[in-house]
Amino acid sequence: MSDVSLSSFRAEPRILRLDGADNVVVAVDAIQPGDRTSGVLACDRIPRGHKMALRRISAGEPLIKFGQPIGVASADIAPGEWVHVHNVSATTLPHGDFDAATLAVDQPAFGVPSTFQGYRRSDGRTGTRNYIGILTSVNCSASVARFAAEAIERSGLLDSYRNIDGIVPIVHGTGCGLAERGEGYEVLRRTQWGYACHPNFAAVVMVGLGCEVLQIARMKKECGVEESDGFRTLTIQETGGTRRTVDQISGTIREMLPRAASARRETRPASELMLGLQCGGSDGYSALTANPALGFASDLLVRDGGTSILSETPEIYGAEHLLVRRASPRVGDRLMERLRWWEGYTARNGAEMNNNPSPGNKAGGLTTILEKSLGAVAKSGQAVLQAVYEYAEPVRSHGLVFMDTPGFDPVSATGQVAGGANLICFTTGRGSVFGCKPVPSLKLATNSEMYHRMTDDMDINCGEILEGVSLEAKGREIFDALLRVASGERTKSERLGYGDAEFVPWQIGAVM
Amino acid sequence: MSDVSLSSFRAEPRILRLDGADNVVVAVDAIQPGDRTSGVLACDRIPRGHKMALRRISAGEPLIKFGQPIGVASADIAPGEWVHVHNVSATTLPHGDFDAATLAVDQPAFGVPSTFQGYRRSDGRTGTRNYIGILTSVNCSASVARFAAEAIERSGLLDSYRNIDGIVPIVHGTGCGLAERGEGYEVLRRTQWGYACHPNFAAVVMVGLGCEVLQIARMKKECGVEESDGFRTLTIQETGGTRRTVDQISGTIREMLPRAASARRETRPASELMLGLQCGGSDGYSALTANPALGFASDLLVRDGGTSILSETPEIYGAEHLLVRRASPRVGDRLMERLRWWEGYTARNGAEMNNNPSPGNKAGGLTTILEKSLGAVAKSGQAVLQAVYEYAEPVRSHGLVFMDTPGFDPVSATGQVAGGANLICFTTGRGSVFGCKPVPSLKLATNSEMYHRMTDDMDINCGEILEGVSLEAKGREIFDALLRVASGERTKSERLGYGDAEFVPWQIGAVM
Numbered sequence A, B: 001m002s003d004v005s006l007s008s009f010r011a012e013p014r015i016l017r018l019d020g021a022d023n024v025v026v027a028v029d030a031i032q033p034g035d036r037t038s039g040v041l042a043c044d045r046i047p048r049g050h051k052m053a054l055r056r057i058s059a060g061e062p063l064i065k066f067g068q069p070i071g072v073a074s075a076d077i078a079p080g081e082w083v084h085v086h087n088v089s090a091t092t093l094p095h096g097d098f099d100a101a102t103l104a105v106d107q108p109a110f111g112v113p114s115t116f117q118g119y120r121r122s123d124g125r126t127g128t129r130n131y132i133g134i135l136t137s138v139n140c141s142a143s144v145a146r147f148a149a150e151a152i153e154r155s156g157l158l159d160s161y162r163n164i165d166g167i168v169p170i171v172h173g174t175g176c177g178l179a180e181r182g183e184g185y186e187v188l189r190r191t192q193w194g195y196a197c198h199p200n201f202a203a204v205v206m207v208g209l210g211c212e213v214l215q216i217a218r219m220k221k222e223c224g225v226e227e228s229d230g231f232r233t234l235t236i237q238e239t240g241g242t243r244r245t246v247d248q249i250s251g252t253i254r255e256m257l258p259r260a261a262s263a264r265r266e267t268r269p270a271s272e273l274m275l276g277l278q279c280g281g282s283d284g285y286s287a288l289t290a291n292p293a294l295g296f297a298s299d300l301l302v303r304d305g306g307t308s309i310l311s312e313t314p315e316i317y318g319a320e321h322l323l324v325r326r327a328s329p330r331v332g333d334r335l336m337e338r339l340r341w342w343e344g345y346t347a348r349n350g351a352e353m354n355n356n357p358s359p360g361n362k363a364g365g366l367t368t369i370l371e372k373s374l375g376a377v378a379k380s381g382q383a384v385l386q387a388v389y390e391y392a393e394p395v396r397s398h399g400l401v402f403m404d405t406p407g408f409d410p411v412s413a414t415g416q417v418a419g420g421a422n423l424i425c426f427t428t429g430r431g432s433v434f435g436c437k438p439v440p441s442l443k444l445a446t447n448s449e450m451y452h453r454m455t456d457d458m459d460i461n462c463g464e465i466l467e468g469v470s471l472e473a474k475g476r477e478i479f480d481a482l483l484r485v486a487s488g489e490r491t492k493s494e495r496l497g498y499g500d501a502e503f504v505p506w507q508i509g510a511v512m
């Protein structure tokens, strides 16, 4: 048999065309030269997740994917040619119509809103878990917090309180050696305070060393709180060293436990859910499967009156016009203001906002930052953007909101949780093993191969979208899983025990 | 009885005069108006650790402590008056003779150099402990490293290997979301590499997620190393998720254990000790007791050919002339270069170098940054300054060296350990509970009250210097303890289990 006849036996490789206006398609399977798919004869090898031209594209003409320009042809491109960095320039494109709120799709409520079983707290918010937190104002008290958590878990005391999900030491590497005022201090204080009053904690003990910059007494004054049955503070220096402090924390938690364990799940509307949207370890499929499926689920949550938080500012850079067009002028201005802040932040630190896509992204088929950002924004569905928050600010709005965070996963998720997120959904292509405490985090695989390889870590396989499952069906599957997890079903990362090392507040400014 | 006669029964309050040239003394006990001490009649209340004028000091005249000017009188000061921020200005003083190497006291070897029992490694360096390390390239692999360490410890496997001090997960909050080149990347890579080849690790496994900025493969290439019996690497994404990675790390360590456990302590010269000098939570006694006693011990180590590392650049700011005068012109220039770098670093981050002394320092009696810095420099004794290193650079010199680090304790100690320190000595007045792995850390209390209050955390009571023990005797006590600890005696922080949360690499630059 000749090679020609062999190739004629190959199944037609699968491709995805994401919008009727697109002039490129994405290869779901690797395409070989001579393969015919959707009526186009491939003239190059196109790796999985990479793009093939559907028709002739002249030099200077825009490449269209998601119905949006993602770059400009830097050479004439023939139908069936591989489209990537060798023949695409990322030259800034006119963003077109920047008018506010012209792009959003209203998500009107319909039918009976969904519900879940949650822990209603005295401040009106609702928890999806019932943990006890040991917070630390500074790295110098991190080990003491962990010793105390271990001592309580070892004591078997929790066996009598099945309703408590565990004791969580929230430790980190900062809290001293920073300026006593300014952005870095404010961000850290907001983060600490957001955790201290998070509805997934039934009770909190905060422990400091005593001489650190982030003084607990000052924080209490600035945040307007006092000691209570559910919130106690102490310092190692006042208490007299490691052993006494561990004993005192253990004793305090022993006193807090009966009340904390008396909390009961009750039926609550989905409007009390606040979902943090995350992506990490993206690949060429992120934008095609998990991100738009999560966007669909996010729209369902918004329709039910819930809150969905898009973040990771560096990863939406280049696609901000898509968000501005879904926002009021005031909200759009707030977003542009944060992007300008980022340009200054990266410049004064000798970095660049457009160091994306990374070599790994490029290997996976992402050609330009705009293409990557369009994929990242897909997580947020099509809802109106209601508000823009700074890192770790308390989120008060319902609907879709944006919180300004770095793209680095633990830092971004920490900001969202501080803001009040009680659920996290994390899309990943390369395979992240992220988990969070006190907030359950679902991981969504963008492709079936990784889902099966890392099945103990992945909650949902969005790779099935490449195998015929519709985005809508997968979006509903995600939304249903969110309600179950909010009601107590444990995620893969919770079963593995993740979350004791993933509290990473955004550290801005000099370490001194 | 009248008040007057009562006061006449008071014991004379103890004071310290640190140098024959000083025009102020330090109150060891609180002084009341009317108290007479060293022939001076106190006219103010002088809190413990604060300063009293010994003679009349006119406005504009320098205040002299440690035989050095620490500030200028901002008003006329009478004998017996309290000297503090209300009558002292920190106005920059002429530093006087800046000629290089005019101030150092040579520490000639004499007698038989001291020895200790250490683990000689194949690279010629010597360990003071015999740990196995699980290093992480990124926060995303932190939990996996901890799960693996816990799994091995739980398995009881180490019971057969009494010679192994433990399995240490070295976890942190960075490794991704940073620029792929530049200062921040270099600092992190040096830190990681310094730990990976630290002589206190018999063997190291390094685990990454796979898609992070700090790529293990790139690091190996840049550091010129390959996999070996004592060094293995893997990523979670290649290995296929959490469970498989934990199993593979456990299996690898199981294979490494027999060889690692075959290491034996042998008699080694003190010249193979490298001591990191630290202070944290300083008080008015730091400069009077623990710091100069540690300086005496440091001089003994230098005399025996060992290495002593002074650090915490922001805390020597203002007293750099004392170090420059103990160095060659080249080394002095290197130090001044780092101080200029710090001025830029803090300025571009909206902070200041001279935000010291802190409110806590002032309450403790420290009036000016120069006074505080003089006390910090006292830890380094009187030896010649041989070299200046950047953060986490491998230290190759013997004698006293300077490593540029922040003052924040865990960050500073992490840099020293990465540089090769196999001992740490940490002075504290307010009471730090710092502990480190894989390097033992001794804590030196500056005052007896705190020593007794935090006795489970403190190794040595330098407060005895206020009760008649000489600096020299305390310095020898510290040096002898260093030799014992280097030989295997466990410090207080080791007995408590510290060191799993205190690895904090200096994070420079934008988090993205």
Ligand SMILES: [Ca+2]
Pocket: A153
């Ligand atoms: Ca646990």
Ligand SMILES: [Ca+2]
Pocket: A278, A279, A280, A281, A312, A407, A408, A409, A412
């Ligand atoms: Ca991310």
Ligand SMILES: [Ca+2]
Pocket: A279, A280, A281, A282, A312, A315, A407
């Ligand atoms: Ca991402």
Ligand SMILES: [Ca+2]
Pocket: B278, B279, B280, B281, B312, B407, B408, B409, B412
């Ligand atoms: Ca320090």
Ligand SMILES: [Ca+2]
Pocket: B279, B280, B281, B282, B312, B315, B407
């Ligand atoms: Ca200090």
